[in-house]
Amino acid sequence: MNIETLLNELFPMGHSVKNTENILSGSGMTTKGDIAVMGTTDHLAIGVETALALAAVTLKVLQNNPGQPILLLVDTQGQRLSLQNELLGINGYLAHLAKCLELARQRGHQLICLVYGEAVSGGFLSFGMMADEIHTLPDAKVRVMNLPAMARITKLPLEQLEELSLNSPCFAPGVENFIKLGGIDTVWQQPLSEQLLEVIGTKHDGDQRRHNGFVRQGRNFAFPVAQRVKGG
Amino acid sequence: MEHLQFEFKGSGNRTGCQQTTLVGVVSSGNLEVMLEHSELLGLCRINVSTSAKGFAEIWQAVLSDFAARYDLSNLQISINDAGATPAVVCLRLGQALDDYLEASS
């Protein structure tokens, strides 16, 4: 779904979201009030400049719209791969973005993520995955890495990975796999504005992903191991 | 992966210590060896999990040799192996036992 259509479907009452070189910022109107919108378009590869731009949008919301829910619209092919980005410390810029989003949460902003295109690895990790809840459109693509690249790096046969991925949600790309593991909450169906309205105002008691992964039997160990470490 | 289990009679009746000992790292050509006290009526049990398949006889030989040289009574030895040579296996077993005995004393 292209971004204009998406924004109109999410905000039939209207929106002021602008696209500046693949960085979205603005707000959308809902019957539960205005919500801040930020995100990426065109499978953006997130690098030092764009991470900083996203952080700037976040800081501006914190400054000007205290407490307002923030919708993160995600379409990224992951982090930018370049010597210059590494040289300048891209991991620091991505961490800065993550910190700004965590600050937003600490200051009472509800963070809602919607993956409408791709969500890959580092680009997803420092942005959409910081949200309180993560949803996707039906045709969204979520992955760490594609299987052939994984086969190359792990030196495991591609056929073996493909076969195992039929029964294990643990490593192959796919929204359903991430849902099973607790990393994604739901897939949104039409009408999108209704789905959005339904989640605005949801209270979250900490990071529930481990618990969800346990209940859905996708991650049987993460929740109990962490509980034991905490002394529970 | 291959999982092997061996048992040897100890020569004494070590009471052992409650301190678990671990040496080594599971990196290519290396292994980790964990020693724990276990009430085995004087026996020593050795569990080996290895990614190098087909070497059961060599493990038998190396571990028998080790068991013959030291009193391993009431000891559970657990090994995660990533293709270590017999020399490296012996080295780690020796280091683990040294650390275990030091912790016991």
Next chain:
Amino acid sequence: MSDLSGIQRGHSYYEADARQRISHLLDPGSFQEILGPAERLTSPHLEPLGQPCSFNDGIIIGSGSLNGLKVLVASQEGGFMGGAVGEVHGAKLTGLLERAQDERPSAVLLLLESGGVRLHEANAGLIAISEVIRALLATRFAGTPVLGLIGGAYGCFGGMGIVARCCDALIINEEGRLGLSGPDVIETTMGVEEFDSNDRALVWRTLGGKHRYLLGEVQCLVEDDINAFRSAVINAIPTVHPLSLESLQQEHLRLARRLADYGHCRDGAEIWSEMGINDPHKLPLMDIQSFMATVADKGQE
């Protein structure tokens, strides 16, 4: 408060394994492991892929004291699958950080050595690292400093490179590397002209401890000696500042200025030259003392 420097000197952080680092970093005999190897909390995902497990799943966690201060500590074992994060490994780390919110130690110390997500359990690893980031930042917001130490052969990359920069402060030796995508990944994807991963000098000018120190990506550069790391940690704990809108706005300005000043540079030596260092190519060859004297008022933007 006395520094317990009756501790042996001269233990290389780089050469030490995860367990040895903890044992020489903390006050002698103070370390109590949490969920140690006897618990056999191994990864359930490796056997089908013919990969051996480790009883700690590549990370050792526990509590101890540092110069008398109560700390929680985690140490990643680079030798096991490059220190990469899987389901159990990640849960141990997240659990430790959340435990800090209850126990309120003086600091959490993360001895980081990792390639990032463990591909054998890719999805679980990515979600785990996200959980680590959230737990780490929540712990900082709750008032407990989190300090990262980097200095092993495998460096700190991938999602763990992001985790590292979420810490209050980072301490690194010259051998340490910190980044996001490894040089080999960039070379494979973008070609050797983009990044020749076999050019070791280039790798260290781009990702290594000295460059990261000058750039301001890490707060402290030390000798490759666990005792030097220990002193640096002790000195760093009282200096950390909690996260706030003001502190993040300041960091934002710093990062924006870095892009403005060095965004055109294609090599670490070019950046150091822009910083006013006269013979930038001599920096990699200097020992830490000479290096620190040479760069005294430069960099650390």
